[in-house]
Amino acid sequence: MPRITTVALDADDTLWQNEHFFRLTQQRFADLLAEYTDIPDLNQRLIDAVTRNLRFYGFGAKGFALSMVETALEVTDHRVPGTVIAEILAAGRELLNFPIETLPHVDQALKTLEARYRLILVTKGDVFDQERKLAASGLADYFAAIEIVADKSRSTYERVFQRHTEGPDHTVMVGNSLRSDIVPALEAGAFAIYVPHDLTWAYEQADEPLDHPRYRRVAHMGEVSAALARFEAMP
Structure with missing residues (x-):
């Protein structure tokens, strides 16, 4: 595999x-x-x-x-x-x-990733609002599964990975929040790629796990594929 x-x-x-x-x-x-x-x-x-x-x-x-x-x-x-x-x-x-504005490189990045990987969306918040935003974004068809959760914790990711993936050893979480997307996904045993955003709520901040072997930071979504390649090249 x-x-x-x-x-x-x-x-x-x-x-x-x-x-x-x-x-x-x-x-x-x-x-x-x-x-x-x-x-x-x-x-x-x-x-x-x-x-x-x-x-x-x-x-x-x-x-x-x-x-x-x-x-x-x-x-x-x-x-x-x-x-x-x-x-x-x-x-x-x-x-x-409010209007949905996709961030730079997102559309091309998802096209590239979809050709090689199974994509799932893991987002938190109000179900009605998140479903509205996803529909308005035009990105829904890229995802094989969609999980809208109340919060993101280690147990959340363990459940999602068990339900939708071959396990955390074969899964990467990509997101802009160290607290919600990166740290708990690593704790659940997955890989993680941090894509910083210029505006991040203080609640979502955490110490960057710079020494973790399954962690990478990229400048934007267009660099995610290269980060994945580095993970796949690990011994």
């Missing part, structure tokens, strides 16, 4: 833009509250709320919108007008309709 038979890929900020739109919404949130609070750490208060609420709402636009409302109420001692709350909710809804 070849060393690598399956390539698993993350979606948000690996295949298409995502964090960019959250940053725009975050700025809109700050603009809406400018008249009602002057606290210097408003953005951090929002991110703290989003992180705190992950166990209730999970990842995605809906949880972000609810956390914006919660933060607006907290930092204004519940004095923020209902009209502003309505605008905050509207900004959250817009996150569910």
Whole structure:
């Protein structure tokens, strides 16, 4: 059996833009509250709320919108007008309709990879939203399997690899998040290729496993095939 038979890929900020739109919404949130609070750490208060609420709402636009409302109420001692709350909710809804922009090299990279490997998508977040983005991206046909999960951990990858691959020894995970895509996939026994994105939520950051023999870092998706070749050439 070849060393690598399956390539698993993350979606948000690996295949298409995502964090960019959250940053725009975050700025809109700050603009809406400018008249009602002057606290210097408003953005951090929002991110703290989003992180705190992950166990209730999970990842995605809906949880972000609810956390914006919660933060607006907290930092204004519940004095923020209902009209502003309505605008905050509207900004959250817009996150569910932003245009899908595939990142550079993605289309050609998937065509190249599909010719040699079985491709599966492993993404986390709200099922409705992730399905919408995948359909709008036009990339769905590349994938033999699609897994939308609540979170990504070692146990998540063990389950996915058992279900869809010949095992972690024959699987590579590709993604932009060290915390969600790289570290737990390595812990599950797979190979991993890190494709950094210019905008990465602090929650998704982790120490880069530079000394791990099954880890590689590339500049963009166009370099994934070369990284796979290096894995396959390992003794």
